[in-house]
Amino acid sequence: MKAMVLREICNLAENRNPLALVDLPDPAPADWEILVRVSACGVCHTELDEIEGRTAPPRLPLVLGHQVVGRVVELGPRSERFEPGDMVGVGWIYSSCGHCPFCLKGEDNLCEEFRATGQDVNGGYAQYMTVPEDSAFKIPAAFSAVEAAPLLCAGAIGYRSLRLTGLVDGQNLGLTGFGASAHLVIQLARHKFPRSKVFVFARSEKEREFALELGAVWAGETEDQPPEKLQAVIDTTPAWKPIVWALKFLDRGGRLVVNAIRKEDTDKDYLLHLDYPAHLWMEKEIKSVANVARRDIREFLELAAEIPIKPGVQEFRLPEANRALLELKERKIRGAKVLVID
Numbered sequence: 001m002k003a004m005v006l007r008e009i010c011n012l013a014e015n016r017n018p019l020a021l022v023d024l025p026d027p028a029p030a031d032w033e034i035l036v037r038v039s040a041c042g043v044c045h046t047e048l049d050e051i052e053g054r055t056a057p058p059r060l061p062l063v064l065g066h067q068v069v070g071r072v073v074e075l076g077p078r079s080e081r082f083e084p085g086d087m088v089g090v091g092w093i094y095s096s097c098g099h100c101p102f103c104l105k106g107e108d109n110l111c112e113e114f115r116a117t118g119q120d121v122n123g124g125y126a127q128y129m130t131v132p133e134d135s136a137f138k139i140p141a142a143f144s145a146v147e148a149a150p151l152l153c154a155g156a157i158g159y160r161s162l163r164l165t166g167l168v169d170g171q172n173l174g175l176t177g178f179g180a181s182a183h184l185v186i187q188l189a190r191h192k193f194p195r196s197k198v199f200v201f202a203r204s205e206k207e208r209e210f211a212l213e214l215g216a217v218w219a220g221e222t223e224d225q226p227p228e229k230l231q232a233v234i235d236t237t238p239a240w241k242p243i244v245w246a247l248k249f250l251d252r253g254g255r256l257v258v259n260a261i262r263k264e265d266t267d268k269d270y271l272l273h274l275d276y277p278a279h280l281w282m283e284k285e286i287k288s289v290a291n292v293a294r295r296d297i298r299e300f301l302e303l304a305a306e307i308p309i310k311p312g313v314q315e316f317r318l319p320e321a322n323r324a325l326l327e328l329k330e331r332k333i334r335g336a337k338v339l340v341i342d
């Protein structure tokens with residue numbers, strides 16, 4: 001099969017072609033696994049973190065990609081959940097132990113043996129991949145493969161972030177950053193919490209306009225004071241400055257949910273602006289989001305079909321993966337980037 005593989009950690013500013021198109025043997029499904037012929041794979045910020053070493057994969061070479069949609073073509077000897085021809089999706093969760101206290105209460109995202117698709121095992125920047133059947137999800141008929149791909153990471157993790165805010169209908173929600181995840185979260189929030197107002201903080205004018213189009217009541221820059229206090233904020237930026245400002249705008253007892261696998265160090269010293277009475281006192285909380293649980297993907301796909309959420313996508317062919325990644329790095333974003341594989 002054809003695959004785009006990462007051979008070594010590098011700096012994208014110096015190496016603009018970190019992935020190489022190669023021929024690999026077709027994978028074969030083991031006991032409880034299925035073989036998927038990949039139709040589309042979303043391109044995620046986490047791939048940049050992997051390539052540049054902020055979340056270096058444990059072994060190389062590796063096929064990246066964890067927003068995978070395709071058809072089941074073969075079942076492993078003990079696999080029974082799907083039939084050949086089913087359209088399924090695979091997200092960041094590839095496997096977990098299944099019996100630790102976290103797995104048993106549905107927090108498989110926190111399992112010590114959590115293994116991630118396209119990080120610990122080969123992912124979807126390829127024509128085929130295998131996956132444990134428990135970590136594959138039927139794609140609702142409402143979506144094409146290309147439309148469904150970005151839902152599997154940006155969407156499912158956005159759903160988890162929104163869940164972790166503990167927001168109640170009518171309370172104000174802030175979003176700092178307005179990329180692939182936030183533009184899905186706002187649609188989700190307006191559906192689940194119709195009486196809540198959404199306030200968006202984004203550096204680029206284009207992103208602020210997009211936010212208002214999608215129903216934000218207010219959009220400003222990172223430091224702009226919103227007209228009302230916020231009971232919850234979801235941060236999806238790679239930076240620290242938006243965290244400090246978001247804490248300031250939080251209401252008493254409010255919660256900031258940080259949806260980032262890693263923060264970049266560029267503006268870390270901004271944290272010295274942190275002022276305990278202004279930013280933390282009055283029982284303000286900070287919570288990070290780690291990985292994604294199976295239930296997040298399952299529940300989000302159902303909800304997305306019901307709303308329906310249709311992500312704006314920009315298509316690339318598999319050999320163009322490097323260009324898609326560079327455009328993501330350079331923030332040429334509107335909607336989500338998806339590799340189309342045939």
Ligand SMILES: [Zn+2]
Binds near residue numbers: 092153154
């Ligand atoms: Zn992702």
Ligand SMILES: [Zn+2]
Binds near residue numbers: 096097
């Ligand atoms: Zn476990």
